[in-house]
Amino acid sequence: EAGVTQFPSHSVIEKGQTVTLRCDPISGHDNLYWYRRVMGKEIKFLLHFVKESKQDESGMPNNRFLAERTGGTYSTLKVQPAELEDSGVYFCASSQGDGPETQYFGPGTRLLVL
Amino acid sequence: QKEVEQNSGPLSVPEGAIASLNCTYSDRGSQSFFWYRQYSGKSPELIMFIYSNGDKEDGRFTAQLNKASQYVSLLIRDSQPSDSATYLCAVRNSGAGSYQLTFGKGTKLSVIP
Numbered sequence: 001e002a003g004v005t006q007f008p009s010h011s012v013i014e015k016g017q018t019v020t021l022r023c024d025p026i027s028g029h030d031n032l033y034w035y036r037r038v039m040g041k042e043i044k045f046l047l048h049f050v051k052e053s054k055q056d057e058s059g060m061p062n063n064r065f066l067a068e069r070t071g072g073t074y075s076t077l078k079v080q081p082a083e084l085e086d087s088g089v090y091f092c093a094s095s096q097g098d099g100p101e102t103q104y105f106g107p108g109t110r111l112l113v114l
Numbered sequence: 115q116k117e118v119e120q121n122s123g124p125l126s127v128p129e130g131a132i133a134s135l136n137c138t139y140s141d142r143g144s145q146s147f148f149w150y151r152q153y154s155g156k157s158p159e160l161i162m163f164i165y166s167n168g169d170k171e172d173g174r175f176t177a178q179l180n181k182a183s184q185y186v187s188l189l190i191r192d193s194q195p196s197d198s199a200t201y202l203c204a205v206r207n208s209g210a211g212s213y214q215l216t217f218g219k220g221t222k223l224s225v226i227p
Contacts, residue, residue, distance in 0.1 A: 004157075031213060042118070043158070043202070045214035056214060091157065095213070102148070103215060105157040 002026065004106035006092050012112045018080040021109045025074070025094030031055075032075050033095075033103060034067060038088035049075060082113045116141040118205050120218035128226050133190040135201050135221050140184070143208030147179055147186045148215065150202040158202055162188065193225045 005024045013019050025032045034046040046065070047057040051072035060067070064083070069075040079086050089110050093103040117140045127133045135149075146165055150158035164170045164177040164186065176189040186205075190197055200220040207214050 033214070035215075035217075042219045043204075043215075043217040045216070048213055056212060059214065102160055102163060103213075104160070105150075107157045 004092055004094050004104055006090075006106040006109050008109060009107065010110045010112075012114065013082055014114050015084055016081045018078065019082055019111060021077045021079075021090050021092075021111070023075045023077070023092030023106060025092070026104055029094035029096050029104075030072070031095040031101075031103075032069060033093040034075070034077055035091040035093065035105075036088050037091065037108075038085070043091065046077075079111075082111075084113050087111055087113045116144075116205075116207060116216050118203055118216050118218040120201075120203050120221045122219055123222040124224050125221055126224045126226055127193050129193060129195060131193050133193045133197065133223055133225070135188040135190075135203075135223065137186045137188075137203030137218055138184055139186070139203075139205045139216070141205065141208055141216070142181075142184060144205045145208060146206035147177070148204040148206070149175075149177060149186075149188045150204060151197075152200045152202055152220065154200075161201070190223075193223075195225045195227050198223055198225045 007022045032049040037043045045059040048055045049069045066078045089108040091108045092106045095101040148163045149161040152158045162177045170177045174191045178187045202220045203218040204215040
């Protein structure tokens with residue numbers, strides 16, 4: 001069974017540009033999460049989808065971040081316009097339905113904003 | 115602000131010894147506790163989860179939970195060099211319908227051959 005996949009693995013962009021990160025969860029997992037780890041800090045929650053609906057977006061830092069999960073399958077996280085402080089590793093995780101269960105993490109996208 | 119605290123390490127143990135990793139959390143209502151292992155540049159990988167007070171064993175790993183003290187630990191017996199990694203403690207928040215995990219910064223473990 002394929003795990004959580006993320007694309008791209010690395011992205012280097014300039015301040016003010018737009019970047020879109022993609023996450024494909026484990027097949028059949030209704031719950032999809034985005035987390036972020038900035039340099040020297042802990043992994044922090046951004047938001048949680050249940051199927052195509054945003055269940056909890058309390059961790060989204062500001063309105064420059066837009067997450068979507070059309071059709072309840074893969075998800076995208078767009079940062080527009082990117083700022084220097086957005087640099088970090090963006091992780092996606094997924095879990096099955098019926099409760100929180102175990103969250104399985106993807107390899108992450110390493111974003112560097114110059 | 116809900117917090118999870120871990121010693122950053124590095125924690126160095128000789129091969130074959132017991133490694134003890136500790137974690138405290140601030141949200142008294144937390145119900146679920148997870149230990150993830152993360153190799154450099156890789157994704158966090160679940161090692162164990164624990165929901166109830168006491169010990170839970172899985173192979174060489176034992177998770178211990180004390181909700182009264184808001185303390186959770188991970189013991190690794192017969193440590194191997196391949197266990198060298200960063201160990202992340204994560205706590206599921208207690209809010210209704212909240213599945214988000216709060217992570218500690220992680221403890222870096224080094225097992226010396």
